[in-house]
Amino acid sequence: MEDLLSYGLLTFASLALPALGLCLSIKVVKYFNLAYGDLVTLGAYLALLFNLSFGLNIIWAMMITIVLTAIAGVAAHKGIFKPLMDRRVGPLTLLVVSLGVGFVIRNVLLIGWGPQPYQYKMPLARAIHLGPFFFTPFQVVMIAMCLGVAVGIFLMLRYTQLGRLMRATADNPELSEIRGIDIEKVYSYTWFIACGLAALGGVFMSILGTITTWMGIHGLVTIFACLIVGGIDNPYGAVIGALIVAFAMEATALWLSPPYKVAIAYVIFIIVLLVKPSGLFAARRG
């Protein structure tokens, strides 16, 4: 039981932030970016670059990575997606374009690092008992960071000017534009936040597992399962969905069959689709 709780919490910490970021991007910018999974991978590899090649501490590597990935994401949005959005193409066309973008990112990383898996260089640390749990200090930092950032995003959405602008744009882009909101700026900020969260999630995922060029596209499906479970355009739902999916995955690994750990996420999301297609916590329409 303790094992389930501690592994579940760790998996949750690696899923919650990318799920939240993807949810924000879908809610505000209103298209589904398949390259999001590859941005997660990009984050993991950039941190690897700073950590392994430049010898930086993992925490510093993570901070630089978040900023760089976020800049890369905004650049991709401005350079590729915005010109298409200006021509009013449908969300599906943007999805297919994002497929090509993801392809390019993934294979550039493949050329740079090759197909073998990597791990970060982290200082050895003795695991500590925290009540019933058994964590290394960095894992405690990870869970704390995940919760802290998630709460920060919720507070930002609720109380700051940027949060208000994002919610207004999500609700009705035309009206927001008429009321004088620079929605292009809001899109850029949203992408910046979403890609930063993707990078953070990528680093967390790689700390728990290994870094491969395929981690993002596999992760994307799991992240998407969290969104479906929580209700696609509800940020709170995305985090709760991540909690449900993470614990279901770890319970499967512990008690049923480890290879099907990832498959269980798909099973959950098909069941949710059959029973309650709007998700367990669909956003209420005001």
Next chain:
Amino acid sequence: MEYLLTILTIVGIYCILGLALNLHFGYTNLPNFGIAGFFAIGAYTSAILTVPYRFLEMEIFAGFPGGVPGRIEAPFIVGILAATVLSGFVGFLIGIPVLRLREDYLAVASIGVAEAIHFIALNELWLTIGSAGIRLIPMPFANRYLFFLIVLLVLAIVYWVISRLVRSPFGRVWRATREDETVTASLGKSIVRSRMWAWVIGCAFMGSAGSLWAHYAMAIQPGEFVPTTTFLVWIFVIVGGLRNQKGVLIGALVIIGLFEQGTRFLPAFGAPYVVPALRLIIIGVLLVVFIRFRPEGVLPERATMIEDHMKTI
């Protein structure tokens, strides 16, 4: 000559996948990103049914506890028919929850489905032998030239069936649904049912392509059925011309033939993974450029003329 035949056979098999995707996405607006999954179902069904007992003996000798493959030894024709039917049936089961989704969510859900199928192929050893894969799958007539003719025959059947379906009243409902769901529904057409038919037929054709692939390669393993296969099909369908069957064939010939197979003889540099990765980068950039500047592909959809309809009446 042999090499050209190899390329053309592979292009032919990819053409079937492309035509099926064109039915899903081009005519019915169902973005199927799970092509690799249905391809795998077809390949494995056909392989498990037709592989000779000799293969199982070898595996048991190597310490495998024994399982289904090799116990049936059915002929090729049974394999390909079973592959087609089973893929269609699995498509139907998956379609029940997944077709309710909005298009972009359907895309991600279908990636998940393909990944789940990949997991099953990797982990259910009694059925699929796991990561080592199935070898010694018989090629019908044991002749590459005759096999190429079989591929062409299946391709022709698929091409003919889809073009007939699209021009039938049934296909008009598909295209009408694509353009405007509400109007079509208000005319009393069942959108769910017509979409489900398009989905199942396309999945079944992907299964037949998988069967052909298994018998052509004579050995399959789960690692072949990864999202890259799916993305390649997507890219040549978009480049060739969505909603135009001839465009799809041209796209397959150019992208699969030239980029994927025809560059084998180019000098390799760097590590062995560099050149394939570069090829995929070029294909990815090509996709973005095409959508930016020529979204309708090389050959655009032909507008259906009133006269065409008058002729059919």
